[in-house]
Amino acid sequence: MQTVIERAVESKPKRKENINWVRMKKMKMLYFMMAIPMVMLFIFHYIPMYGILIAFKNFSPGLGIWDSPWNNFEHFKRLFSDFLFIRALQNTIVISLLKLIIVFPAPIIFAILLNEIKSEKFKKVSQSISYLPHFMSWVILSAMVIEVFSPQRGIINYVITFFGGEAINFMSDKGSFIPILILTDMWKELGWGAIIYLATITSIDPQLYEAAEIDGAGRFRKMIHVTLPSIMPMVIIMFILRLGAVLNAGFDQILNLYNPLVYEVADIIDTYVYRSGLEQFQFDYATAVGLFKNVIGIALILTANAIIRRKSEHGIW
Amino acid sequence: MKKYAKVLSATALSSALLLTTACSNNEATSGEKIDIASLPDSGDYSDKLELSLSGSITKGKAEDGNYVQKRLEEQFNIKIKNTKVDTWNKDQVNLMVASGELPDTFAFTAGGKTPQELFDAGLTRTIPKEMLEKYAPRYMKMLGENPPGPEMNLLKGSDNEYLQLIGLYSHVDGLTWTPTFRLDWLEKLGFEPPGEIKQVGPSGGREKIYYTDKAYTLEEVEEILKAFTFNDPDGNGKNDTYGISPYNDQMHWAASLMGSFGLAPDYNFIEDDKLVVTEISKKYKEFLKLLAKWYDMGLIDPEFTTLDLNKSWEKYKQGKIGYYIAQSSYLAMDDWTKGRAPQNLVENPNSTAKILATAPEIGKDGQQGVGSFIPVGNLADAFYVSKNVTDEELARILQIFDYINFDNEARWTLYGEVGVHSDWEGEPEKSALKVRPEYAAEEGNSGFWGYNFRTYDKERVQWFTSEYTMNLRKEYFARDDVKENMLIRPYKWDVLNKTKMAEMKLRYQGQLKTVVDEFRMKAIVGEIDIDKEWDKYIENWLNNGGQDILAEMDKSDKVSDLMKQ
Missing domain, CATH: 1.10.3720.10 (MetI-like)
Structure with a gap:
């Protein structure tokens, strides 16, 4: 059987989670406002990072990024x-x-x-x-x-x-x-x-x-x-x-x-x-x-x- | 940051492109055998098609439903989707290419890839010869009349698939540049013109511009420049004038001076039994030595090192420079040349300055001339068809292309109806056409020039050239004997895409231009000893791609042979 103290210790994180959730709920508008720039950041700054691949390829717009052939660091060698x-x-x-x-x-x-x-x-x-x-x-x-x-x-x-x-x-x-x-x-x-x-x-x-x-x-x-x-x-x-x-x-x-x-x-x-x-x-x-x-x-x-x-x-x- | 932004935007669009290319069903027929019989007859426009068209002048300003659009839609049973991109803007063009959102036809003004590379990159389709013969007979006739037209721009390994269409550049036929001198200074200093002189026109400032088909020798020019610099030609009692003021971003200012050494920038010729490019030739070394001598003598404006072309025009306008290079239309003061030297000096009605244009200076061995605008013949430019265009669409596009660019009945696509949309500037059919102010001169509500390609036969040249320019061209700039004796063409050139010269030039142009520009400027201002540094410079040029370019050039055809074909 668990002691009162043990139960208290176990229930502490749960209470903390609840407190965080309550706090977030209270500030939901602020989080929502933050979400807009975060989404923009993700769309315009993180998704395009995929395009960095073309630095290592002979990029052909017709083939797209993935299908363009790798070029064995040719651009860097040229640089x-x-x-x-x-x-x-x-x-x-x-x-x-x-x-x-x-x-x-x-x-x-x-x-x-x-x-x-x-x-x-x-x-x-x-x-x-x-x-x-x-x-x-x-x-x-x-x-x-x-x-x-x-x-x-x-x-x-x-x-x-x-x-x-x-x-x-x-x-x-x-x-x-x-x-x-x-x-x-x-x-x-x-x-x-x-x-x-x-x-x-x-x-x-x-x-x-x-x-x-x-x-x-x-x-x-x-x-x-x-x-x-x-x-x-x-x-x-x-x-x-x-x-x-x-x-x-x-x-x-x-x-x-x-x-x-x-x-x-x-x-x-x-x-x-x-x-x-x-x-x-x-x-x-x-x-x-x-x-x-x-x-x-x-x-x-x-x-x-x-x-x-x-x-x-x-x-x- | 600007660079980062460009790179990021390019990569952003590239990633978007991945999705678009993956999703699109590309039904292009590039390089495949066409069943020409299955395509509609010429003139059969029964199926309505939607085409996105752009031309050489497209700046994305054509209004939907404009005059030309409506007439073309009706005539060819099509729906035109206007291109909303400025095809003269490098960044916009870059983004358009990266996104793959190309119009069905395009003729970008700035090119960074060869036609073969554009095709290999999956951006363009080929145009079968059979289709051209069927749907663009006037174009094919023009090609046949301008050697080696039909053999140009063929897909590698093919004799009947064209990578692009090409334009006829009659407007640059003949000498592009000729030197001018301050005639009022010559008179004051006691120099006689080299021959009989004539006024360019009776009024509007043209009465102050004269020309002659005779030339000074290089020695005479040196004496004149000396007097312009040291004999106070403007009579203000100050030593503040200069013989010549070059600019640092182009070489046009020296077009005829180089010609007096038998040179033209970037062209090649045989020297000591070897093929050389102008910039590494012994003649070029002599040319640089002459300029260095003139700089040392004080004949060259020392400020030229910080002047680009536009600033140089401004400098000339201040009336302190005696020598400047000019085109025929500058001398004729055509509207588009406003502000450009040397005519900007006489624009002001109160100006007492006078200008004399002469034939190019005569060099030591009697050499005289100017590099031809186009290395071989008069064919230039590129009109592409997007890879997404089907054969049926191409058939319709070719018929539109052939009509608006090669049938002179289609003048309305450029100027509308004379008397309604435009008027002759002077004598009908012998002067330029001017669009009335209520209509846009290009694109806008009229749609003029919005779908056309930059290709002009002699009749079309007249439509946009003043009678004064036409007269100058007839009397001197494009006279047959002048063209024959004074046009400098390269010895070899690859217009038939037989070598990798175009790719090599694109790849190494940045390096080589930097090497050449630096050496030229340092040589002129006396920062280096030309004789001592010459070998190092040549080595530098050869090691930075020059050797590869020379090797490819050597494999090319002789220009004289190409012109005969």
């Missing part, structure tokens, strides 16, 4: 036997890492500095001005950038020649092209990128600042010892997500700014594939390129997340 693809891969990594090192911290610093501005009006104007370039496409921005750096009409060359120097064709110079890419990318996304950090800063408990003040901390100390540590979890999440996109070095930006003289340093995977017309009707090859980029991206996310979890309590999951 890695093309020295221009290898060069594009190297350029992609270099540009992306430079952007990660230089551009990624910029919105964080900008958000922290913006937070320190006392005049609300000046703060709002600064924010609005910094958001503006984000809403313009690279087609428009590239025309502006090319004009600014023009050897004949550009303001920079005007200053150089005014002081007796020789005009420099910055946009066709391998040495100056990458710094221009980095700077213009930073200019375009600085304000927009700062929004998420500003939002995080507003959620910091004011008592932390008060406590720091009591301890005698000035504004700089508060920035370093309160604001920065408080937004660090968000910084880490953003960093890991950015790492996942390391093989996307800025297709629109580069396509609109580059020219054959700077291919050597600026031709990235996306521009090379686009220029080669390899995507047109070559679904299998394009899928192989996309798969390669995604695999690298997910590997970087997993690795970075694992390292960060080992060193701290933050991370994506």
Whole structure:
């Protein structure tokens, strides 16, 4: 015969199940609302993964995915036997890492500095001005950038020649092209990128600042010892997500700014594939390129997340 | 992200395709023997058929029930399903192909697969010669008159199954490009035109554009460019003009300059008893050296490295460039050329600029010319029939195709009735037709051009060409002696699909174009020493697919033989 305690122990999970079920029933509308995006996610993001198969096949639309013949990794062999693809891969990594090192911290610093501005009006104007370039496409921005750096009409060359120097064709110079890419990318996304950090800063408990003040901390100390540590979890999440996109070095930006003289340093995977017309009707090859980029991206996310979890309590999951 | 989106959408549609192809009962008859006697007679339209049609101009804007649609439906007893896809948009075409939702007829403007590959991929069906003879006699007559027409586009291993239909390109017959100079600058600087000059037209800016069938030599051109650059031709007291401003995305700007070396981009010829492609030839090396010299002298606008074609037109419009390449219709200021250099300089009625078009520059050995628009003959383009089209449907499609594209009574499919839908721009039958503003010039409520293929005999060319352009073509661009002496054609070309040249070109074009573009630009701006880097460049070109392409080219027929057939 079971004791009262034993019965209680046995019936505990059942009660828990009942509680969960009751709770779910209570929130059925919320679950229903969640189901819609989940179904969409499944239909548009998971079912199509079946199509990844064509990266390993000679895809023929007439035969369909399954009946198209396997091609013994031919697309990947072709990718890695093309020295221009290898060069594009190297350029992609270099540009992306430079952007990660230089551009990624910029919105964080900008958000922290913006937070320190006392005049609300000046703060709002600064924010609005910094958001503006984000809403313009690279087609428009590239025309502006090319004009600014023009050897004949550009303001920079005007200053150089005014002081007796020789005009420099910055946009066709391998040495100056990458710094221009980095700077213009930073200019375009600085304000927009700062929004998420500003939002995080507003959620910091004011008592932390008060406590720091009591301890005698000035504004700089508060920035370093309160604001920065408080937004660090968000910084880490953003960093890991950015790492996942390391093989996307800025297709629109580069396509609109580059020219054959700077291919050597600026031709990235996306521009090379686009220029080669390899995507047109070559679904299998394009899928192989996309798969390669995604695999690298997910590997970087997993690795970075694992390292960060080992060193701290933050991370994506 | 854009790339990811494209790849994902392609894969998404591909997976959808699996289902559609699995479910569909494909009754195509590609490559199989046709019992022609069992098919209806020509002109027998007793069975009503539903056809989804698209043509060369289709941008998905044809309204249902449009004028041309109604008349075609009545005439051929069909129900037309209009194509709602922009066949000029690469992404839309890609998705359409991936989904397998192809119209019964199509002529995509952008092609990334050879006709054989489209057939092998299960997208198109073949068109039997017997059916063409029975249902498209005018088309077959046109093929017979344009060698090697009947032998082109045959399915591999067959002599009576065509992979596609082809168009007659009379509108590009003759020289496509010719150089122009700022005539007001020439006059100011004391340069005489090379021959007698004539005005292109009496008004509308054409009175400021002149032409001559004589040419300057390359040495003379160099002197002119020097004066354009350093002798202040615009008289503003500043050293702000340039002889020539190329662009970085195409090679048209050098069409006649290359011609003075006997070259045309991508074509091949015999050099030192070997077949070579222009871009790896010694003559090309000399051409690059000349441009590098001009760049070093300051005759070439250094900003050209950042200019694409459109930006280059804008740059020319600023009035600081003396030399530019032009087509006959640019000189005649046809409507569609608005904004394009060099005519954009004289569009403004207040402009005092004048332009002179000359024959292509004469090179060292007296060489002069421009690459032909089409390597062999005047046949080009592709009109496909979807794999899902049955023989009975094909019979009807061919009759419609033959009528609207090769019977000039069917002008109404392009311009409606003259006097009702359109009017002659100038003298009837000798000027272009203009659609009245209440009707859509293409597709829309009229349906004009919505179902036609890009194929034009001389009469059709007149319908969309101004009398000024026609006059220029007659007087110079398409004159028989000009065509004979100045059109540069390749030595060998595979128009009969005997080799793998087309597949090889598609596969390696990205690599080879990058290698060639980089070397050319670096050579011109003096970033590399052409002599020192040449061998490395050739090796690079050969190792990146060039060798395979050359080998396939070598197996091809001689163009001179093909043209004789």
